[in-house]
Amino acid sequence: MKKQVLTFKVNGLSHDAIVTPNMTLSELLREELGLTGAKESCGVGECGACTVLVEGKPVLSCSALAIAARDKEILTIEGLAASVGKKPGELHPIQQAFVDYGAIQCGFCSPGMILMAKALLDENPGPTREEVQEGLGGNLCRCTGYVKIVDAVLAAADVLRKEAGT
Amino acid sequence: MSTDLSVVGRRLPAYGAVNKATGATKYSVDMCEPGMLVGKLLHSPHAHANIRSIDKSRAQALPGVLAVISWEDIPQKPFNPSVQDWGLHDTSNEINDMYVISEKARFVGDVVGAVAAVDEATAVEALRLIDVEYEVLPAVFDVLDAMRPGAPVVHDSFGSNVSRSFGFAGSRGDVERALGDAPVVVGETFKTSKQFIQALEPLNCLAEFAPTGELTVWMPVQRPLVFRKKIAELFELPEAKVNVICEHAGGFFGEANWSVAPICVALAKQAGRPVKLEYSRLETGMNCASRETYVITGTLGVSAKGELTAVKEDVIVDSGAYFNRSAACTVVHMADFTGLYRCPNVSAKATAVYTNVPMASGFRGYGGPPAFFALEQLMDMAAEKLDLDPVELRLRNVKRLGDFGHAFPLETDTHAAVIRLGAEKIGWEEKRARPKVDGDVRRGVGVAAYYDVSGGQPFERFDRNLEMQLNEDGSVTVIINHPDGGMNLLGTCAQLIAEVLGIDYQDVHFVHGETEGKLWDGGMAANGGLYTVGNAVVRAAHSLKAKILAEASARLGVPMDQLALRNREIRLKAAGSADFVLGTPVLSLRALADDAIYKALDGSRSLAIIEAYHPTANPNPVGAAFADLAVDIGTGVVKVEKLVLVHDIGRAINPATVEGQLQGGISMGLGYGLFEDPAIGPTDGVMRGGDFNTYRLASPLDMPEVEVVLYEDPAPSGPFGGKGVGMCGVHAVAPAIANAIYHAVDVRITELPMTPEKILEALGGRQL
């Protein structure tokens, strides 16, 4: 099994990392790059806690190979706010809504949930409540019962639409 | 009680939410120490087996392996991977019946060995190289089978599988006579199911010894100081040399199996290196606490007027392979079953039984969800016999002000109003009367009530010790040992403190992540966070306020009763007015604090308080759940359309937090009622519902419309009137669904979870 030095574009920055084919994307992020925002909860792609965006699409980083993500744009929770031009200390509107609406309890599902919500709103800026539930269908939370999470995503959608002037 | 609260009652962001939203929060599973090894567990493939021999030599010889342990390497002290025996109540004493690693395997997955190695592949290979010779024994998986003479005995020292039988201390009156006299008697046997905690952070531990012998343990733990004592005793270390770190945990919900840490510590000790042990999902289910399974035989006697005259329960507790918290959970269970309603004659007794399945312990709700699943169906059965509306029967029997709760009198009289409000929200009258038939589905609506405690006092030590100090910038720091598990206890406490001290809630800071340097605190459990910690911080804040005002009084030469704290200022009461709000600001809190340190001529002093709080009451939060649903008579599938839950919180310090607790509890109650199932093989004891593929949690799409309503009537002994909430969402969901199913299709489902398979069978097959 070959070890290679590959370049990854994570949160707008290039990182070189020594990679073997059997390294998952979540291992690359968490163990090699120290980006522990992506959580591993189930390890079998069933909970969504490890969700990151690759080329804008939501990817279960526990079930993706790091090597396959080389040269692609990877966005993790740590880079979300900056990706829309927020300054350090400022939050992306989805993060802000999660904070404001009480959508975060233990917080272990929150990074994956927020990134999934971003992917959802990028594709469908004006979702119905049902569409938000469908969009987050692959993300599990053991704390909240999802009510406030859905509230937060709907509220963030309003903010984002206003910001976009639509 | 002041009515112009400025911070209490507001929907403020939860403690730590910003760091969680940005991925900055570190959980113990995110921790990494230099030189850290990977720990792995060896599990028994047999449900019941003696270990004839265990040969670790091949594993030890594998390069990269630094520790291989089995039962011989673990302190030979009987252990209970749960809380301390508090000795406050004889029936709450648990049995120390396990060693950290077993010499005899008692369920499929029982830990028989562990390794630590430089990487995971080496650790997994080392496990393969441990040669265990098992003597496979007959096993027993059903609790009733386990009680039969001749059943395989799980713990030899007991001679049979019955570990303990105990009556309920609150039994009173003459139940048999009351049942004989009652015009209406209903009885039924119910079987509840194992439910796993499965918090999203997998159970994990990182243990490291310093060269000088100090031990540091990172892990998700609700009662760090109690746990520190247990670890110190087990490994014969001075408690001062053990530091347990848990700042944030990815969900609590119950006392997960603390044996993860002793195994990890034993590995770290042998390896001389830090070791991290991370459980898989299956291990997090199998080797951690699950909800106790009960076989409940309940009987109610009811007068012609619809008043309960007798409540009787005979409960068999399936402890699983080890006793864990079988006593405490069951005592609470019996108190819930016999205590929800007024009744002069009650009796309950419990039999705890070992089986060869993963052990049970305390899980959100304790014995409550099983109790209410049984009791609340019996109430509906009685209502039907009496030809009374189920809501009406409950209203006739709810406890009132001053009635005895779990251990103390009820402080408010709210349950009837709570139930009425819920009935109104769900549209009870209209939905009970609407046509049931709608194509292939039958519609039904059901109710179930619950009540609970606000902490484990007086049966457990829910005492709080904390330090509170005014910083020189006028902010406040609280030093307290409470890990954050998502309940926003600390944020809620910040609101309480800010209210008392007239400061911004963001000016309240907590030092809370590790046991090092903390005063003793009983930890988090039993719905008791807000009530007991909240009361403690309110008392401390009042003491600090008095200290601040005394300082200000001395400086300003104004009597203390003319001064108040508002908006981070010391204010002088307006002349002729009782109102401090309109008063004149005379000194900023910051200036006062700063001057006391940097300008005081008689020496610098921090204004600080040490608070020791021992709760002497325990108000009962009460509530009710209502389910509106449709049963597909072709498939038995239940579609819950709407759940309404009304909860008497006393006072909602942060309504968003309280709602979130209840909404989350409801999702667990839904899973408990309908689908969460470890699927333990009835003939082999293998748990097939282990990971998230096979043990399903509710996803966003599985949630019905949920309406949570907070009922506020301040409890006199609570902080600003607040009471407990954390466990309450889960209690009444399953029985409300069960009663609604009965309303829809006239079949009573007495066994959890209420799967379509069971419903279809009860219907006598598909009805289309």
Add this chain to the structure above:
Amino acid sequence: MSHMSASKLPPFEYYEPATVEQASKLLDNHGDEARVLAGGIDLIPRMRAGTVKVTQVVSLQRVNGLDYMRRSTAGGIDFGAMTTLHALERWEDLRVGFGALYDAIHQITSVQAKCMGTAVGNLCVATPASDVAPALAAYDAGILVAGPKGERRVPLPEFYPAYGCTALGPGEIVTGVEVPAIPKGHGAAFLNLVRTHADIAKVTVTAAVVIADGLCKQARIALGAVAPTMFSAEMAEALLEGEEMTHELIRAAAAAAARETRPIDDLRSTAEYRRATTEVLVARALHKAAGRARVSAANWGADRGPSGEGVTR
């Protein structure tokens, strides 16, 4: 029982061939040691759990020409081996024209799994509980296969010779799927039963019928999770073909379909329940399909599209 532990992936060699020929050659050379990686949502977790053991992983992500979806000249739909479930779900032509297939894809709960996972990957996992396979089978889909001996088209039910197996030979890979055009009077319906939305189906049914002159000209009843492989309930189909789809006949066909099942007890359900509810779901699906077929027959060529299915949701 080391498989109980959370585990990292075992070592393997990784390839990203640029052509189907290269991919096929790699697979042929390595035999059972090699697996194709498409979206990875099945393979990677299985390799982590140790239930699939391979030393060579052949990724198709850089193979040209496998990520496509297009209308065929005959009016059907074609898509490639690397076309994601998410892309298919968002494809208007599929949603409007092939509503039961859309429903089968749409109800897959995890959006991440749909964004990563491909329809062909779903088929190649060869689980009998796939919702997508019966849906495609009911539309008479063909699997396009390429390998050392050239290309071939395999009708979907024949793609599954036995439990957990596909008809792929050494070095063969699936390159795409062809779904033929649907005729006038066609209607289809997808239904399944699950423990929770995100779970694997206990029973999955897609029924498709063509109705002309009031008679059922063609019937497809494709079932999953109720036998070792997905299969078509041929006896039930035969009962319907050439007949008027009355309530009684649908009942009889549903009963026949249930008799054709070979279900098992497992952690998700029981054999008895699966058989009983197969009958219920088949009857419902046939009623729904027949209703849509009548709409299609009446509105054929009208602006609303070729079938009545597109207006299901």
